[in-house]
Amino acid sequence: MARLAGVSRATVSYVLNNTSAVRISEPTRRRVHEAARELGYVPHAAARSLRAGHSRMVLMPAPAVPVGPLYSRFLSELQSALGRLDYTVVQYGTVGRQGDEAARAWAELRPVAVLVPGTGIGPQGVAVLKRAGARAVVTLGPERVEGAHALLMDHEAVGHCVGAHLHARGRRRVGVVVPEEEGLEAFSRPRLAGVRQALRGTDASVTELPLAYTEQAAAELAARWAGSGLDAVFAYNDEYAMLLMRALQDEGLRVPEDVAVVGADDLMLGRLLRPRLTTVHIELPSGRELAELVDQAVRDPGAEPEVRKVLGAALVRRESS
Amino acid sequence: MARLAGVSRATVSYVLNNTSAVRISEPTRRRVHEAARELGYVPHAAARSLRAGHSRMVLMPAPAVPVGPLYSRFLSELQSALGRLDYTVVQYGTVGRQGDEAARAWAELRPVAVLVPGTGIGPQGVAVLKRAGARAVVTLGPERVEGAHALLMDHEAVGHCVGAHLHARGRRRVGVVVPEEEGLEAFSRPRLAGVRQALRGTDASVTELPLAYTEQAAAELAARWAGSGLDAVFAYNDEYAMLLMRALQDEGLRVPEDVAVVGADDLMLGRLLRPRLTTVHIELPSGRELAELVDQAVRDPGAEPEVRKVLGAALVRRESS
Incomplete structure (x- = not known):
């Protein structure tokens, strides 16, 4: 690949691993990416995150209850917004596991952040995730959980x-x-x-x-x-x-x-x-707003857990009342 | 952990990495797992799959269109069934990417199998995934795609x-x-x-x-x-x-x-x-049936792509016709 791009092997590695320690010009980056594409190269997310010491993976456990169209639109908006901030959003079914056992399964994927909808996690689960390297755990639900940021949906x-x-x-x-x-x-x-x-x-x-x-x-x-x-x-x-x-x-x-x-x-x-x-x-809050909150929490993992009320409710009167 | 379990470090490693090359007794396995739990150890899926050369991750791109309750029930059943066969099922939003570009993003996660609902992949995408180590690509949709197993949903x-x-x-x-x-x-x-x-x-x-x-x-x-x-x-x-x-x-x-x-x-x-x-x-076919097909395809990656019709349709007459 280095030969095709006309650069050194070190440069190829810097570009493909997105190393920020070394300055590489935009045209060189582009040449490397073009050569990679031509050769059918696909980076290995796991290897990259092992090297980097953390991943860009934001894990969202799939909600255990069937979600309505409103909520699923919100989730997909959130995923797009996180994608634009260069996170890889992965949804992971809990497959019958509950509470802290589920948290352990999520931790195996070593996500950089975990967004838990509903009531699927307790303080112990949050601790397990943090020990496994998650920089931020954010819950989206009716109650806050110790150690996690909370987006309170006040029903x-x-x-x-x-x-x-x-x-x-x-x-x-x-x-x-x-x-x-x-x-x-x-x-x-x-x-x-x-x-x-x-x-x-x-x-x-x-x-x-x-x-x-x-x-x-x-x-x-x-x-x-x-x-x-x-x-x-x-x-x-x-x-x-x-x-x-x-x-x-x-x-x-x-x-x-x-x-x-x-x-x-x-x-x-x-x-x-x-x-x-x-x-x-x-x-529901905008997906972009929440994505920025997640990003902020990842950048500053030592910050105090934040609690935000995020649900607005307005009556729409029609004919049935 | 070796000390707590009263075994050698090599044994701990064999057990936690689920190595099949070495025979380890059930009680020893259990002791190691208990010690691991006590110490709050969570295995690292990515590291384990790098060592093993392949993962147990089955990736299901999240469908791009909003799915109805029928289909989402089917998906969750399929996920449970794959979970019981010890696969880790991950859903991955395509976040605006399409076709073979999406396939490249999926390949980065190095899944052992990919289940693509709808029409989200072409022959090139299948090739990209296989080059990246996927042993099976299975499509669930109205048409078959070259190189992939097809569960044909004949609408x-x-x-x-x-x-x-x-x-x-x-x-x-x-x-x-x-x-x-x-x-x-x-x-x-x-x-x-x-x-x-x-x-x-x-x-x-x-x-x-x-x-x-x-x-x-x-x-x-x-x-x-x-x-x-x-x-x-x-x-x-x-x-x-x-x-x-x-x-x-x-x-x-x-x-x-x-x-x-x-x-x-x-x-x-x-x-x-x-x-x-x-x-x-x-x-729709039962999730268990499909999970077994995926498992079979993973075990025998060289097999000819299989094509199965999997959709039954029966009219339910009520009052409107």
Whole structure:
């Protein structure tokens, strides 16, 4: 390759390993890269990171729960932004492993930073990753974890704006759907708490409604509705809202006259329902902003863990409430 | 660690690197692993794979298009199955890279196998990966690629069963939605071809209907419907079907009396629509089956590329057709 590029072997090595200690002119770099391409050379990321003492790999454990379109768009934006900062973003399924055992599996890849969505890591897991050379561990979830930077997704705010809206619309007996599907408590609990908080000190009551994501469960809940006296429901998100609204309508209840229905996530399907679904538009931070935070944390691994609230919630009123 | 486990340093190294050349008893292995755990030792995957000459990493480029719930369930099942066969499955976003350039980025990670969903790789990309040590490249998509094993997802079968069903229901002027969103042609083209094939030689006609996934586009298409004379539509999938069915109903058209509507994917939302949506249940192969195929291909890298058709399609008739 050195012969093809007309440079020394040392120069080839400097260029391909992106060594910053040695100054090499732009045309020379380009010649080396062209020769490498011509010869079909592909650098070895692992070997390079062993030499460098650390990798540029940012590991994102794949979330254990199925994520909605909103969140998956956010993740892909974040990945692109990290890619532009020259990080290699790798998603790694936890494959049934949990908590600190999962952290150990992630540590084997020796990532320079780990971004953990949801509630998949504890303080011990953070320590394992740091011992294995991770310069930054950042969690994206409802709670902070000791030793890690936290991007707090405050789902109470989602419930709070729904509670306030329903109260303003004159509703006084509010049901709140809590999905029975595993892994969603981290989101559903704070949403419920937010509704309660918004209605605290008013004459309105809050009733918890466990619900599995099946037609049968929704039909059973709807059949008990008349006896419950509930005049409104916050259905966790738009998909549960669609399920429950359909069951309520099949039961002869009118939306919103008899029951106001509110979802969350502002998906397309909510606009396609009749009546059109009132929902909460959830604003996630921009991927670029988060990528810069990760980069900053990698550059300054000794800094105190930072805690940032990153979730905006705004009610979108349509016809169902 | 050797002292804590009461064994030699060489034994520790053999155990932790999983060397098969040396026989080590199960109790000794266990002692070493326990000592390693106690000391918080995490093996270094990259170093281990450099020593071994190859990794256990199976790389799955993250699909460039947003995937539906059906496909993401299949992917996660596949990942678990590969995990049980002791592969480390890593998902790697292509971050805007395309084709063979993407393949080069994947090659840097030196995976032992690469599973490419969709149409993200060509013969050159396959060659790059093999040169970089990948023992198997497996594509999951509508077409085979030279040098790679192919799990053919034959979406013509999806269109074919819809065409046959609509014809049997007496429909003669069939519209087929072709989404305008990028990256879906690989699926929408064969689906359209399948409908055409099913209706070839009959008195039925097929009309291609480009459609963007927006309310406005659907409303415009619905407004032109009466003039089109179409008495049926295959709406690409359940989500496009929901969008278009809503627009047709808002335009005063009755489903299925005036227009039969058929989706695909058999999502929950189709059962929640009124009328309930006729759809195609798509059967993907089991993750375990595919994991075994990948394992087999890794063990026998010289074998001829295998081609398997892996997609089953069955019409689920409900009320909309």
